[in-house]
Amino acid sequence: MEHVSWGTLVVFDLFLTGLGAGVLFLAAAADLFGGKRYQKITRIGACIAPWLVILGMIFWVSSLGNPSRFWGFFFKKGPGLFMFNPNSAVSVGVWLRAIFVIISLCYAFLSLFGWVFSWGEKLRRQIGVGALILALLVMAYTGVFLASTSNLLWHTAFLPAVFSVSAVSTGIAGVVLVLALAHIYKRGVKPEPSIPKLEKINSWVIGLQLLIIILFLLSRIGSAPMKMIVGSGFGLLILWIAIVSLGLVVPLLFGINGKARGPRTSLAVSALVLLGGFFLRYVILIGGQI
Secondary structure (H helix, E strand, O other): OOOOOOOHHHHHHHHHHHHHHHHHHHHHHHHHHHHHHHHHHHHHHHHHHHHHHHHHHHHHHHHOOOHHHHHHHOEOOOOOOEOOOOOOHHHHHHHHHHHHHHHHHHHHHHHHHHHHOOOHHHHHHHHHHHHHHHHHHHHHHHHHHHHOOOOOOOOOOHHHHHHHHHHHHHHHHHHHHHHHHHHHHHOOOOOOOHHHHHHHHHHHHHHHHHHHHHHHHHHOOOOHHHHHHHHOHHHHHHHHHHHHHHHHHHHHHHHOOOOOOOHHHHHHHHHHHHHHHHHHHHHHHHHOOO
16 A cells, blocks of 8 residues: 555544544533533533544644644744645644634633633633534534545545534544443442433434435445445445444444443443444545555
8 A cells, every 4th residue: 555645644633633523512512502411521521622633633743754844834934923824724724623722622621610710601601602613613624624635535525524423423422431431430320311312312413424424425436446445345344344334333223212221331332433433534544545
């Protein structure tokens, strides 16, 4: 695979950035529409979202070969200080993620310590509105980044939709995983009430994701990369087994009834969603280059 210019490091970047945006989207939505009932979801999501995106950016910087090139996307030589090119998906993405990290860190701080200040809750909810919108933009960007190229597999409006819905699904699964781990660690007797609710919501999100993936496959079925992905051993193992069967169908069937189950079961199913989300980006990114 000598001609694969964007490899596994970029896959990790796309996955972690989408996951972080999905987690923040869930946290802000729970805060704005659920209030104190879902305070735990908001705090967990707010606290882990920025670090996931930061870790994704570290993988992306590592993929550049020369990490010092990273600063060239922010600062320029000569007159002026900041470098921003609205016609470049990379430039827009770098600034978008930088703003995301700043806003999400502020949101995390207010989610944990906002109660200390009389104005803390009001400011947190105001920032939450911005965080919700910013999360949507970052989720879409992970697909727009690829769709803006001339690659036969990626150049379609369905790709941003695929990555955006996948980011929401993996974001929900990420929060469920943390809740399940905390329940196991604390050896709680009572089940965590928010887990079955999140799993049921995620089953609907996964159903939508399956529909959009089918539309994406059909929109590019005539291209050589898609034929290889769908019909080869590479596609059979990753697309149909790792992504569709284990990463989507099993979690959909598991959560659709909204029944409370053991935390270890929820832990395993949420891990399947996360692995499916990673391999979805892997098969699309790598498959489009081989």
